[in-house]
Amino acid sequence: MIAEIPMEHGLLIAAVLFCLGLLGLLVRRNLIIMLISVEIMLNAAGLAFIVAGAHWGQPDGQVMFIFILTMAAAEVAVGLAVILQFYWKHHSLDADLASTMKG
Amino acid sequence: MTVAFYITAAIALLTTMRVVTHTNAVHALLYFVISLLSVALMFYLIGAPFVAALEVIIYAGAIMVLFLFVIMMLNVGEEHARQERDWLSRRFWAGPGVLCAALLAITAWVIIETAHPSVGHEVVGARDVGASLFGPYLIAVQLAALLLLGGLVGASHLRRHDRRTPLRTDGGKGGES
Amino acid sequence: MYDLVWLLPALPFAGFLVLTLGGPRISRGACAWIACSTVGISTAIMLAFAVGFLIHPPAEHAHTLTLWRWIPLEAVGIPFSLRLDTLSQAMASVITGVGFLIHLYSTEYMKMDPDYNRFFAYLNLFVGFMLLLVLADNFVLLLVGWEGVGLCSYLLIGFWYRDPANGRAARKAFVVTRIGDAALLIGIFLIFAELGTLHIPEVLALAPERWELGSGVALAAALLILGGAVGKSAQLPLQTWLPDAMAGPTPVSALIHAATMVTAGVYLIARTHGLFELAPPAMQTVAVIGSVTLFTAACAALVQRDIKRVLAYSTISQIGYMFLALGVGAWAGALFHFMTHAWFKALLFLAAGAVINALHHEQDLFRMGGLRKKLPLVFWTFLIGAACLAALPLVTSGFYSKEKLLWDVWISPYGGPWFWAVAMAGAFVTALYSARLVALVFFGPARTQVSARPGGRVGFVLVILAIWSLIGGGIELPHTFAHVTVFSDFVAMTIPTLVELPPGLDAQLWTLLAVASVIVVAGATLGAWLYGAGAPAREALAARTGAVHRFLMNGWEFDRLYDTILVRPYVRLAEWNRADGVDKAVFLITGLTRAAHVAIQRTQHGQLRRYAAGVATGAVIILLIMLFQ
Numbered sequence: 001m002i003a004e005i006p007m008e009h010g011l012l013i014a015a016v017l018f019c020l021g022l023l024g025l026l027v028r029r030n031l032i033i034m035l036i037s038v039e040i041m042l043n044a045a046g047l048a049f050i051v052a053g054a055h056w057g058q059p060d061g062q063v064m065f066i067f068i069l070t071m072a073a074a075e076v077a078v079g080l081a082v083i084l085q086f087y088w089k090h091h092s093l094d095a096d097l098a099s100t101m102k103g
Numbered sequence: 104m105t106v107a108f109y110i111t112a113a114i115a116l117l118t119t120m121r122v123v124t125h126t127n128a129v130h131a132l133l134y135f136v137i138s139l140l141s142v143a144l145m146f147y148l149i150g151a152p153f154v155a156a157l158e159v160i161i162y163a164g165a166i167m168v169l170f171l172f173v174i175m176m177l178n179v180g181e182e183h184a185r186q187e188r189d190w191l192s193r194r195f196w197a198g199p200g201v202l203c204a205a206l207l208a209i210t211a212w213v214i215i216e217t218a219h220p221s222v223g224h225e226v227v228g229a230r231d232v233g234a235s236l237f238g239p240y241l242i243a244v245q246l247a248a249l250l251l252l253g254g255l256v257g258a259s260h261l262r263r264h265d266r267r268t269p270l271r272t273d274g275g276k277g278g279e280s
Numbered sequence: 281m282y283d284l285v286w287l288l289p290a291l292p293f294a295g296f297l298v299l300t301l302g303g304p305r306i307s308r309g310a311c312a313w314i315a316c317s318t319v320g321i322s323t324a325i326m327l328a329f330a331v332g333f334l335i336h337p338p339a340e341h342a343h344t345l346t347l348w349r350w351i352p353l354e355a356v357g358i359p360f361s362l363r364l365d366t367l368s369q370a371m372a373s374v375i376t377g378v379g380f381l382i383h384l385y386s387t388e389y390m391k392m393d394p395d396y397n398r399f400f401a402y403l404n405l406f407v408g409f410m411l412l413l414v415l416a417d418n419f420v421l422l423l424v425g426w427e428g429v430g431l432c433s434y435l436l437i438g439f440w441y442r443d444p445a446n447g448r449a450a451r452k453a454f455v456v457t458r459i460g461d462a463a464l465l466i467g468i469f470l471i472f473a474e475l476g477t478l479h480i481p482e483v484l485a486l487a488p489e490r491w492e493l494g495s496g497v498a499l500a501a502a503l504l505i506l507g508g509a510v511g512k513s514a515q516l517p518l519q520t521w522l523p524d525a526m527a528g529p530t531p532v533s534a535l536i537h538a539a540t541m542v543t544a545g546v547y548l549i550a551r552t553h554g555l556f557e558l559a560p561p562a563m564q565t566v567a568v569i570g571s572v573t574l575f576t577a578a579c580a581a582l583v584q585r586d587i588k589r590v591l592a593y594s595t596i597s598q599i600g601y602m603f604l605a606l607g608v609g610a611w612a613g614a615l616f617h618f619m620t621h622a623w624f625k626a627l628l629f630l631a632a633g634a635v636i637n638a639l640h641h642e643q644d645l646f647r648m649g650g651l652r653k654k655l656p657l658v659f660w661t662f663l664i665g666a667a668c669l670a671a672l673p674l675v676t677s678g679f680y681s682k683e684k685l686l687w688d689v690w691i692s693p694y695g696g697p698w699f700w701a702v703a704m705a706g707a708f709v710t711a712l713y714s715a716r717l718v719a720l721v722f723f724g725p726a727r728t729q730v731s732a733r734p735g736g737r738v739g740f741v742l743v744i745l746a747i748w749s750l751i752g753g754g755i756e757l758p759h760t761f762a763h764v765t766v767f768s769d770f771v772a773m774t775i776p777t778l779v780e781l782p783p784g785l786d787a788q789l790w791t792l793l794a795v796a797s798v799i800v801v802a803g804a805t806l807g808a809w810l811y812g813a814g815a816p817a818r819e820a821l822a823a824r825t826g827a828v829h830r831f832l833m834n835g836w837e838f839d840r841l842y843d844t845i846l847v848r849p850y851v852r853l854a855e856w857n858r859a860d861g862v863d864k865a866v867f868l869i870t871g872l873t874r875a876a877h878v879a880i881q882r883t884q885h886g887q888l889r890r891y892a893a894g895v896a897t898g899a900v901i902i903l904l905i906m907l908f909q
Contacts, residue, residue, distance in 0.1 A: 027195055073166060213903075
């Protein structure tokens, strides 16, 4: 039950997903959606690793994906805690409110 | 099976697009779960069943539920949805769109320029991955454990709600407190 | 014995160091002892040297002591060496002698001053630098002393620095003399470039070999040195600082601005006489400057109201006489007049200081008067000083020195009747203002109450100086009186005289002496009549000559002239040129930095989305670079 596909197709899909995540990060102002966009980008990077790993038939790509997964979990934990604090402070999820450090 | 791969890929792209554009956070999150499930299927189809399972269990399961909990906790209402629609007006899209298109074009060009063979000849199962993780990548695994511990401590520290700071009721204009 | 010459400047310098480092820890009594004893010992050594030179002169009439190699250069090393010859002895004996007496006088005069120690430290420093100046045997060391005394002059004019006017006077003195000093420095460079040495005796020996009589280089060198001398000695056109320099304490005026420092120009010209002899036009210039200065300053002295300004203008005038003598080649005459002038002008200043102190710091002549009975000692000593200044015949040293000077001017090949006539006119005015001074201060009705009487040390110093002023002229007499030429012989050991006395002119000399005596007595009588008889005659005179009076009062309006043609245009130029090209270039740097700061500051907007966009843009750019490499 293995799909034989050209490698560039897999990578292209990963690239498109990554760019969509970047687009979401740049466009949205809702902090939760921005965090989700970051998750999309991480996921796209993971996909690229898996595709490359499948090309070689080696487990290294999957190992890398597991590390990405770990990092994403830690990041989400901290990120959501920060979002909660932010909301309690500003009563809003608008990322642009956090601009007190402008020059 | 190749057809199935492309169908799941299309679903992943479409749902991800909805994630980026949806005004309701809960709906966006659910679309993202679908996107993750599609990606998990893609993993499975190109011979990585172990990470496909992890993707479903950890990503689509644990992490997304965490998001859901937070959204429920914040209890954002209809007012926020309307604000979101204002923020998503057309004029905000031009710059980021151009930037992302440029990045995509460059990446795609690089990917297409280099000749690649096809992938998905063999299945690399959990045994191989495990052997690799606890073999050459042992130190990285320990570092990842440290990272998780750090995330745990950080999250439990940041979670604390300082009662002394009064709840802002003015809609949060301005940053000083 | 002569190797002890290093002690002469070293002792006052040591006194200065002790007083400066000790500061307020040294009591007033100890301070006075240190200051006076250092200069006093120098005086004793100096007297021993002078006696030794008279009895048994060393080889070539000079003794050189090289202390150490000072500035070792490949081409020419400059040693730190002192040269003792009769010229420097004549100067140094006056500096130490008058300096010691003025130190003694100051211990009492300054006793109420809170900055007692500072005063004596400066005074000691001055004496040290002045001795260094006259003992130096190369131009570099001479310049050190030259600038050092300028510094001390600045410090002491502005001694009471809390009054801004004193600070202004000090700055004026410093800046104006600096003009002359710049000329002197250029002159020294010129001499070094042309002759390759800075050792003064070598310069004087080499110059006639290398330079022809009347050559341009010699003229330039002589004129540049003259510039330095003119600035230091307050001659036209750099005389304007001296009247203002009277802002300092009176002993300072007596020591620095009458007896010693202002005559450094006379010493410099006498020291470099060989260069001037090579350039007759420079000699003529010296004589013309001297004669013009002596007359203009005497006229200005005639109308001043401030007793110290009268004496300041009279100092300028008397130094004018010395310059006239130098210009006609009468080296001994100039130095003899320098010597007697140092005694009697110090006497006049110190007596004036006693008067000022007695009248509670009153300096206006028209508020004095009637002091003859109340301050008899000061009256008699001041009278002696004024008589010397006026050159009253026969009894005063001023008469002998001035007559020798005038006689030299008359017979010198460089001089002549015209210079003599100007000098006689100056002598008439000098007698006039001397009589005016005495009449206004000591005769007539008393206008201010006497609040303090001079004490023992002041009286002692005044008497010593008065005695010297009376009998000091005896070391050199006109040959028709008696053949006493101690001083000119002494000077001639170092500077060969230019003025040879042709025989058979006794009748002429008698005539000149008689004419001069008559003119001086007439001037003194006229002054006594005008200012002694009372107010009516004086006021009528002042009313009739109002504009002239004002003109002379302001010192021939030189200050206003310089202000108009030099100071104001310069200030205007400076203001106009405030933002010049260099400034613009400097400001461009700050401007660019500030603009860059503002531009980069804009990127710190605090919005997360834009930071992310920045990261993405960077990624795009880096990818592009990697692709197209």
